[in-house]
Amino acid sequence: xxxxxxxxxxxxxxxxxxxxxxxxxxxxxxxxxxxxxxxxxxxxxxxxxxxxxxxxxxxxxxxxxxxxxxxxxxxxxxxxxxxxxxxxxxxxxxxxxxxxxxxxxxxxxxxxxxxxxxxxxxxx
Numbered sequence: 001x002x003x004x005x006x007x008x009x010x011x012x013x014x015x016x017x018x019x020x021x022x023x024x025x026x027x028x029x030x031x032x033x034x035x036x037x038x039x040x041x042x043x044x045x046x047x048x049x050x051x052x053x054x055x056x057x058x059x060x061x062x063x064x065x066x067x068x069x070x071x072x073x074x075x076x077x078x079x080x081x082x083x084x085x086x087x088x089x090x091x092x093x094x095x096x097x098x099x100x101x102x103x104x105x106x107x108x109x110x111x112x113x114x115x116x117x118x119x120x121x122x123x124x
Contacts, residue, residue: 001025001113003094008118013086015122019079021094021115032097033070033077037090037120047092048079061087084122091117 007019023030034049034057048068049057056068067080077094094115099108 001027001030001096001098001111003096003113003115005092005094005115005118008092008120010121010123011084013084013122013124015084016080016082017084017120018081019092019094019118019120021077021079023075023077023094023096026098027075027096029098029100030096031099034095034097035068035077035079035092036095037088037092039090042090044093049095050077081120084120086122086124089120089122091119093117 002024003021005019005021007017009017011017019035030052032049032051035047036044037047038044046059047062048066050068050070058066065081065083068077070077096113098111098113101108
C-alpha cells in the first residue's frame with residue numbers, strides 16, 4: 001500500500017485546510033485509515049481515524065473542529081480542518097491499517113503503512 005498526502009500549507013489561526021490522502025496498491029485489505037501528526041520535539045499523536053465501515057474516532061483536541069471522511073471509489077481519505085489553532089502546527093501523516101487473514105494465521109496479521117507527510121503551519 002502506498003499513501004500520498006497533499007493539502008498542507010501555511011494559514012492564519014481561525015482558517016481552514018483540507019488534507020487529502022490517496023492510497024494505491026492492495027487497498028482492499030485496508031481495515032482503517034487515519035491521520036496522525038507530529039510537532040517538533042513531540043511524539044506522534046493520533047488526530048482522527050475512520051474504519052472501512054465509516055466509524056470515526058477523534059482526538060479530544062480536534063473534536064468539533066476536524067472531520068475525517070473517505071471516498072472509497074477514489075481510494076482517498078480527507079481531513080477537513082476548521083478553526084485552526086497555532087497548536088495544530090505539525091507534520092500530518094496518513095496511515096493505513098491493514099489486516100490480512102490467511103489459513104496459517106486465521107486471526108489476522110496486521111500491518112501499518114505511512115505516507116511521507118504534509119506540513120501544516122498555523123500562525124497566530
